Amino acid sequence: MAARLPYNPVVEADEALAQDVDTLGRLLGDVLREQAGDEGFALVEEFRAATKGFRSQGGGWPADFGEAGRALRARARALPLPQARLLVRAFTAYFHLVNMAEERHRLRVLRERAEGATETVAEAFGVLARSGVPADRVGAYLAQATVEPVFTAHPTEARRRTVLHRLRRLSTLAEPLDDPGLTAAERDAVHRRLREEITALWRTDEVRHRPPTVLDEVKGTLFFVEESLWQAVPALYRDVEDALERAWPGREWDLGALLRFGSWVGGDRDGHPHVTAAVTERTLRLHRHTALRLLDDELAGLQRHLGLRALVEDLTPALRASLERDGEALPELAASLEAVFHAEAYRRKAGFMRARLRAALRLNAAAYAREPDPAAAAWEEGPGVEPPRPDDARVAYVASSELLADLDLLAEGLRAAGAGRLAEGVLKDARRRAEVFGFHLARLDLRQHSHVHAVAMDEVLRAAGRERAYLSLDEPARTAVLTRVLLDPAPPAVDRGALSPETAEVLAVFDTVRRLRGELGPEVFATFIVSMTAGASDVLAPLVFARVAGLVSLHDGAPPASPLPVAPLLETIADLRGCAGLLRALFANPAFARHLEVRERRLQVMLGYSDSNKDGGFVTANWELYRAQEALAALCAESQVRLRLFHGRGGAIGRGGGPAGRAILAQPPGTLEGGMRMTEQGEAAFARYGHPGIARRHLEQTLHAVLRGALGEGAPPARPAWRRLMDEASETALRAYRALVYEDPGFLEYFHRATPIDVVTTLRIGSRPARRKAGGSIEDLRAIPWVFSWTQSRHGLPGWYGLGAALGGLAEDDLRILYESWPFFRSLLDNAQLSLGRADRAVARLYADLAPGQAAVFARLMEEWERVERVLQRATGRWAPLGSARVLQRSIRLRNPYVDPLSIVQVTLLERLRALPDEGPARPEVAAVLALTVNGIAAGLQSTG
Numbered sequence: 001m002a003a004r005l006p007y008n009p010v011v012e013a014d015e016a017l018a019q020d021v022d023t024l025g026r027l028l029g030d031v032l033r034e035q036a037g038d039e040g041f042a043l044v045e046e047f048r049a050a051t052k053g054f055r056s057q058g059g060g061w062p063a064d065f066g067e068a069g070r071a072l073r074a075r076a077r078a079l080p081l082p083q084a085r086l087l088v089r090a091f092t093a094y095f096h097l098v099n100m101a102e103e104r105h106r107l108r109v110l111r112e113r114a115e116g117a118t119e120t121v122a123e124a125f126g127v128l129a130r131s132g133v134p135a136d137r138v139g140a141y142l143a144q145a146t147v148e149p150v151f152t153a154h155p156t157e158a159r160r161r162t163v164l165h166r167l168r169r170l171s172t173l174a175e176p177l178d179d180p181g182l183t184a185a186e187r188d189a190v191h192r193r194l195r196e197e198i199t200a201l202w203r204t205d206e207v208r209h210r211p212p213t214v215l216d217e218v219k220g221t222l223f224f225v226e227e228s229l230w231q232a233v234p235a236l237y238r239d240v241e242d243a244l245e246r247a248w249p250g251r252e253w254d255l256g257a258l259l260r261f262g263s264w265v266g267g268d269r270d271g272h273p274h275v276t277a278a279v280t281e282r283t284l285r286l287h288r289h290t291a292l293r294l295l296d297d298e299l300a301g302l303q304r305h306l307g308l309r310a311l312v313e314d315l316t317p318a319l320r321a322s323l324e325r326d327g328e329a330l331p332e333l334a335a336s337l338e339a340v341f342h343a344e345a346y347r348r349k350a351g352f353m354r355a356r357l358r359a360a361l362r363l364n365a366a367a368y369a370r371e372p373d374p375a376a377a378a379w380e381e382g383p384g385v386e387p388p389r390p391d392d393a394r395v396a397y398v399a400s401s402e403l404l405a406d407l408d409l410l411a412e413g414l415r416a417a418g419a420g421r422l423a424e425g426v427l428k429d430a431r432r433r434a435e436v437f438g439f440h441l442a443r444l445d446l447r448q449h450s451h452v453h454a455v456a457m458d459e460v461l462r463a464a465g466r467e468r469a470y471l472s473l474d475e476p477a478r479t480a481v482l483t484r485v486l487l488d489p490a491p492p493a494v495d496r497g498a499l500s501p502e503t504a505e506v507l508a509v510f511d512t513v514r515r516l517r518g519e520l521g522p523e524v525f526a527t528f529i530v531s532m533t534a535g536a537s538d539v540l541a542p543l544v545f546a547r548v549a550g551l552v553s554l555h556d557g558a559p560p561a562s563p564l565p566v567a568p569l570l571e572t573i574a575d576l577r578g579c580a581g582l583l584r585a586l587f588a589n590p591a592f593a594r595h596l597e598v599r600e601r602r603l604q605v606m607l608g609y610s611d612s613n614k615d616g617g618f619v620t621a622n623w624e625l626y627r628a629q630e631a632l633a634a635l636c637a638e639s640q641v642r643l644r645l646f647h648g649r650g651g652a653i654g655r656g657g658g659p660a661g662r663a664i665l666a667q668p669p670g671t672l673e674g675g676m677r678m679t680e681q682g683e684a685a686f687a688r689y690g691h692p693g694i695a696r697r698h699l700e701q702t703l704h705a706v707l708r709g710a711l712g713e714g715a716p717p718a719r720p721a722w723r724r725l726m727d728e729a730s731e732t733a734l735r736a737y738r739a740l741v742y743e744d745p746g747f748l749e750y751f752h753r754a755t756p757i758d759v760v761t762t763l764r765i766g767s768r769p770a771r772r773k774a775g776g777s778i779e780d781l782r783a784i785p786w787v788f789s790w791t792q793s794r795h796g797l798p799g800w801y802g803l804g805a806a807l808g809g810l811a812e813d814d815l816r817i818l819y820e821s822w823p824f825f826r827s828l829l830d831n832a833q834l835s836l837g838r839a840d841r842a843v844a845r846l847y848a849d850l851a852p853g854q855a856a857v858f859a860r861l862m863e864e865w866e867r868v869e870r871v872l873q874r875a876t877g878r879w880a881p882l883g884s885a886r887v888l889q890r891s892i893r894l895r896n897p898y899v900d901p902l903s904i905v906q907v908t909l910l911e912r913l914r915a916l917p918d919e920g921p922a923r924p925e926v927a928a929v930l931a932l933t934v935n936g937i938a939a940g941l942q943s944t945g
Contacts, residue, residue, distance in 0.1 A: 016108060016178075020101040023177065024198075027191060028094055031198045036086055043083060044090045047072070051900035073846075076908040084905050085929045091902055092936035093202060095895075099942060100167050104174065107693045119661055121700055122243035124707040129247040133711055138244075143254040145675035147706055149689075149699075150262035150445065150526075150646075151224065152681040153217040164686065166201045168227060171691070173197055214266055214274050218283050221265045222290050224689040225441055230294055231692035233259065233436050234429035236699050256435060259699070262526050262677065263287075263442040269509070270449045270531045277508040284444060284516055284524050285368040289385075291441040292361040295403065296354060298430045303350035305426045306410070308419065310345040319349065319413040322406065326352035329395050346410060353406050359396035360439070362388045367519075399521050400438035407431045443526035446509065447569070450530050450538040454478075456506040457541050459499060460548065461485075464492035478537035479589065482544050486591035489555045491547050510542075510549035513564060517551075525564060527646075529606055533568035534575055536585040536592070542566050543595060554594040562598040567646060571608030573616040573734070576624040579605070580631040587639050596641065602674070605632055606646035610783030617737030617802040618835075622828055623730040626668060626718075633670035644674035660698070662830070664705035666823040669717055672710035687942070715823040722822055725810075733802035736864070740801070741778060746854040748778065753851035754858070755789035756910060757781075759930045792937050794843035794903070795861065799835025803828075804867025807875075815875035829875055832868060838941060840896065841865060843903050850910060899940035906933035 033041050050072045079087070110117070117123075128138060173193050176182060182190070212220070237255060244253050266283025269275040312320055323345065327334035333355050341347040365385035397403050407430060411423035454471060461467040467481050485492060496504055513525055528542045543566060546552040553561045570576050583605075586592045596603065607628060612621040629645060636643035649663075664676070680688065688698040708714065718726075740747055751757060761781075778786070790797045807815065818825040841862070848858040913926045 017101060017105040020104060020174070020177070021098055023191070024097040024101055024174075024194070025094065027195050027198055028090075028097060030195060031202055032090055035199070035202055036090075040083075040086050040090075043087060047076075047087060047901040047904075048898065051904075052897040054900065055897040073904055073908065076904045077911070079905070079908075081925055081929055084909065085932060088902060088905055088929060088932045088936050089202070091898055092932065092939055093198075094898070095936065095939035096163070096167055096201065097170070097198070098895075099939060100171050100174075103687075103691060103694065104171060107691065108178070110693060110697055119701045119704045120243070121240050121703050121707070122246065124704045124712070125243045125247040127708065128711055131712065135248040135251055138248070138711060139251070139253060141707075141711055142258060144257070145673070145706070145710065146257045146260050146644075146677075147675050147699075147703055148260045148262050148443075148677045149680045149702075150264060150677055151221045151442065151685060152263075152268065152679050153214070153221070153265040162204055163201070164223065164690070166197065166204060168690070170194065170197050170201070214272075214279050215282060215286065217265045218263075218286055221263055222286070222441070224685060224695075225261070225437070226290065226294065228689050228692045228695045229261065230433060230437075232696040232699065234432040235692075236696050236703075237432050239696075239700060240703070258703075259436055261437070261442040262445055264445050264447060264679070267444040267446045270447045270452075276505060277512040280444070280446070280509065281512055281516060282368065284440070284520060285364055287441040287444070287524070288364045288439050288520060289361065289368065291437055291439050292357055292364065294437075295430075295434060295439075296357050296361065298433060299350055299354045299357060302426060302430055303347050303354065306346035306350055306422070307344055308346065308422070309343050310417065311343055312345050312348075314417065315345055316409075316413045316416050319345075319409045322409055323349055323352070326356075330355055330391075346413070349406070349410060353403065356395055356397045357403065359389070359392040360398070361385055363392050363396055397439070400434055400440075400523075403434050403439075404431065407434060438521075438523055440521065440524045443523060445526045445529055446513070446564075447529040447531060448506070448509075448542075450532050450534065450541070452502075453506065453530070453538070453541040453545070456503040457482075457544065459503045460492060460494055460507070460545075463494050463498060466492055475535040475537060479535065479540065479585070482537055482540040483589055483591045485544050486540065486547060486552070487555050489557055491550070492544075494548060507545060507548060510545045510551055513546070514549050514551045517563060522563060527565050527567045527604055529567045529569050529646075531569050532571055532575070533582070534578075536582060536589060539566050539568050539582075539586060540589070540592065543591070552595075554591050554598070560594055560598045562595045565599055565602070565604055566595075567604040567606050569606040569608055569648065570628060571611035571615075573612060573620060573624050576607075576612060576628040579628045580635050583632065583635050583639075587641070600642075601640060602642045602644065603636065604644045604646055604677070606648055606677075608648045610648065610787070613798050614778070614781075614783045614786055616734050617741070618798060618800055618832065619733035619802045619806045619828070620730045620737065622824075623726050626824055629671045630668040630718075633668065633673075637670060642674050643671075644677065645671055646677040646679075648679050661701045661705040662823075662827055664702065665709050666715055666827040667709060668824075669714050672706055672714075675710075676706060716821075718822065718824065722818065722825070725814075725818075726825075729806035729810075733806035736805035737802040740857075740860060744857060744860075746857050750848075750851045750854040750857040751778070751789070753854070753914075754847045755793040755795070756906060756930065756934065757785060757789040758914075759910070759927065759934060760785045760788050760792070762927070791838070791941065792906070792934060793847040794838075794840040795847070796835045796839030797861070800832040800839075800868050801861070801864055803832050804864045804869075804871055807871045808867045810871075812874040815871065816877070819875040829872060833872055833876075836865070836868065836872075843900065846903060846907055850907065895940055899937060902933050902936040902940060906930065906937065909933065 029041065032044065050068065054069055076084070125138070129135075173190065176186070176190050236259070240255060240258065241253070244251070266275065266280055312323060315323070326349070330352060333352065337348040337351045341351070362385055366388045407427065411427055411431070414420060414423040414427070458467075458470040461470050461481065466485060467473075470478065470481065473481065494507070496507065499507070516524060530538050530542060533539060542564075543552050543554070543562065546562075546564060547554075551561070551563060553559065568582060570579055570582075575582075583603075587596070607625055609621065609625065612625060615621070616624065632643060632645070635641075660678070664672070687694075689695045787798050819829055820826070844861075845858070848855070851857070909926055909930045913923065913930060916923050916926065
């Protein structure tokens with residue numbers, strides 16, 4: 001047989017994709033034989049053929065796993081660790097290559113369907129224009145609404161950054177294979193390069209030997225900007241401009257704030273002891289370094305592009321005056337540029353701009369190098385940055401607005417000279433990048449848990465002589481104390497040296513915000529987010545700390561200042577239900593009311609999808625999030641407050657994931673008036689933003705949904721009868737979920753034995769601990785490892801449990817009407833269908849065997865699984881896993897036989913690990929291979945947590 005790892009999804013697959021997969025599989029097979037020999041290749045083929053045979057029996061494994069299945073499981077138990085490792089690595093490497101091939105195919109399809117594509121900005125504006133939406137209303141919305149993806153470091157990307165870079169390189173190397181004119185010799189040469197890179201991938205460690213540092217994660221986030229968004233953003237803006245011109249010809253549009261990017265990485269300190277004020281500063285310095293370096297490359301290209309003949313006297317007065325000022329500030333450079341570009345004045349201007357940008361780059365590098373950790377001072381990019389020069393502080397750009405002004409001078413000069421076309425191409429793209437990314441690249445959010453603030457506040461108020469027992473006060477008393485402090489003309493006088501290290505660090509964060517806003521500009525920070533907000537005092541506490549740091553002044557007799565918006569994060573069912581009461585208390589509070597006025601009556605509220613699901617289950621979390629959005633939008637409209645919702649979604653359905661456009665269009669009316677923010681993380685971020693073409697398409701789909709939801713038909717309001725039905729269904733689902741997860745005495749043991757949670761919590765895929773505090777309870781566990789573990793064991797519980805109990809008693813006609821008429825309900829059921837499609841009952845049974853003492857729990861899960869399937873069948877008129885997502889259905893069906901060997905090995909290694917002594921010498925070796933199985937299953941399912 002051919003030397004390849006046999007996996008060839010030809011059935012119903014596009015021919016080009018099948019050809020890519022076949023080529024990559026054959027090349028991987030060559031590498032596997034070279035690296036592991038015929039014996040290693042035969043082992044992989046043995047497991048592949050066996051599991052494919054299981055899946056051919058009616059589409060799944062037999063309920064009792066079958067005699068052949070039991071034999072293969074016994075075979076896996078007997079594998080020496082090196083063979084188990086080989087088996088896991090082979091299938092993992094293959095899934096990496098298949099995923100890369102599918103990404104390439106997505107790009108092919110996007111190109112082929114470009115003319116007839118749906119969910120585009122052109123479609124959105126066309127629908128709005130045809131439906132009579134006034135252009136003035138569209139223009140007003142575009143001028144003030146912002147769509148802002150926010151990257152987080154939540155550990156749901158199991159692959160190392162080194163692996164991601166290798167995969168990106170493989171994708172680039174494979175591009176010539178699409179050329180039909182490639183000669184046989186040229187094709188062989190491409191195959192040689194691919195084989196070489198696959199060998200390097202094979203020889204690259206899949207798992208980290210140490211947890212990533214916070215700055216490692218920062219650099220991982222910057223990967224998306226450097227490799228993808230830098231190219232995607234100007235192209236998307238052109239799409240928007242072209243679509244607006246077609247819909248409303250001849251108008252001018254303000255698109256300045258339409259798209260921005262944010263980050264939590266280096267600012268999210270909730271339960272993360274390694275995110276300190278110093279790390280936050282390094283993060284912002286690294287952001288600035290990357291932005292300045294990219295913009296320097298941009299200006300270098302622009303300088304080459306503007307090599308047209310132009311004397312200084314031919315320039316506009318404004319551009320001529322700017323050149324004179326530049327020459328006075330940099331006389332040596334002026335002489336050099338005059339000599340080289342005497343008759344190319346635009347190039348001379350670009351040369352001065354580069355000099356000012358590079359001065360800023362050197363100053364920033366020097367500030368970064370002054371940090372106390374010497375290892376943090378080394379830039380990874382290129383040979384490094386030279387030391388500052390004496391005049392750098394005088395000539396450097398301080399803010400991106402200065403660069404934008406110079407770019408505008410160039411554009412105006414070109415238009416005045418009759419070369420306006422040159423102002424609309426490369427120069428305009430450079431301006432868009434400078435406008436969207438600035439010198440900060442992505443605005444940094446800060447986040448901390450409300451309890452951490454409460455403990456620190458108790459100490460600060462005691463030290464300032466304002467309150468001796470803050471923690472013992474009830475919520476109204478706490479709010480009253482903080483209000484008095486904020487309205488008092490004299491800020492609390494605190495001896496920093498007398499504070500505990502923990503409280504001193506809380507204050508240091510706000511000191512850093514004050515200082516860096518002054519040094520780097522106000523745009524470097526976005527929002528201060530308070531986790532687990534339960535009352536008004538939780539929102540006022542950061543304002544008090546900012547008052548101590550000199551950031552905030554809300555008292556009479558002084559100019560009001562409150563530069564950093566504070567956003568409550570609502571994460572539990574109780575807090576979602578109490579959101580209207582929280583806002584009423586804040587709006588009635590005189591200190592917060594003044595803060596709102598300073599903020600131009602703009603308010604941001606964050607909704608937590610992950611923890612609310614873990615707290616109340618799939619159905620109740622979704623319904624309470626919907627109700628909270630309705631309540632927040634109505635109350636803010638009534639109070640003339642401009643609300644902007646921040647959706648804390650994850651990649652998996654159990655954490656608010658799923659198709660973004662559909663979720664946006666299912667939101668209640670009135671919730672998109674200020675645009676929206678949404679978190680992007682882990683493997684979902686890589687899938688959406690890892691390639692410029694795909695990033696452009698994802699952002700366009702998001703803009704399409706936001707525009708239509710805010711300005712078009714949007715989702716209809718829920719009818720009273722529908723609301724009553726969902727209220728009852730939600731309560732039923734909540735009781736069923738809580739009865740299993742929090743009240744069944746056997747559930748916790750089942751979870752710890754029938755999933756790889758003990759492996760997931762020790763993976764080195766994130767710098768943040770998996771638990772908020774030590775312990776084995778569900779409450780203490782973060783939502784990501786909770787969902788990650790259920791995904792690995794193919795249960796998928798957070799994405800569907802409780803739906804059958806909630807809706808099983810509804811008549812089929814009622815289910816059909818709700819599904820066809822109410823976008824929220826349709827989205828709820830479609831997401832459950834996606835979750836069950838990625839889950840697998842037979843594989844879940846394999847993991848359930850790890851908890852033989854809790855068979856009743858598994859039986860309970862299977863009963864609800866069947867109820868959910870019946871609900872979906874009755875509501876949609878069909879039932880097949882992923883029945884409404886045909887491409888994903890085919891992908892999962894074809895992948896399952898090749899994920900199965902990884903699941904079998906993972907289960908047998910979990911048995912082996914748990915039988916070893918806690919301090920046994922063999923544990924690290926077994927745990928290392930188990931970590932590889934987690935990576936492999938995540939790659940195969942294209943999902944973690």
